[in-house]
Amino acid sequence: MSTMNISLPDSLKHFVDQQVAGRGYGTSSEYVRELIRRDKERQHLRDLLLEGASSEMTERVDANYFNSLRDRALKQSSK
Template structure:
């Protein structure tokens, strides 16, 4: 495992130390790894969302939507028998 040294302003250091006191994280490295994992997950979610937006934009104009016909079809398809 690689090692990194990070400098923090005093208020941030105090914040990290407070997170350690509640017992959720065993040490500073554990807390920082957790934050990095969350950032990675967020970046992946944003990328997936952007891909979906791009696909939607490339798919062309939306087709007209007939709500009454849709509702009738759903009632027909899911009617209790």
């Protein structure tokens, strides 16, 4: 695993220490890694949303579509 050193003002260091103590992280590194993972997931979701927004229009989705989707999912889960 690679290492990275960061500098924080005292107020941010205090905040990180509070988060580590109060939220069950073992170290500040675990907390920062979790923040980075969440940001990475957020960026991935944003990219997917932008991709979907720029894609071609499809037929309208209505209650029948969701009902058939639910039925297919239920059939798959019962196998």
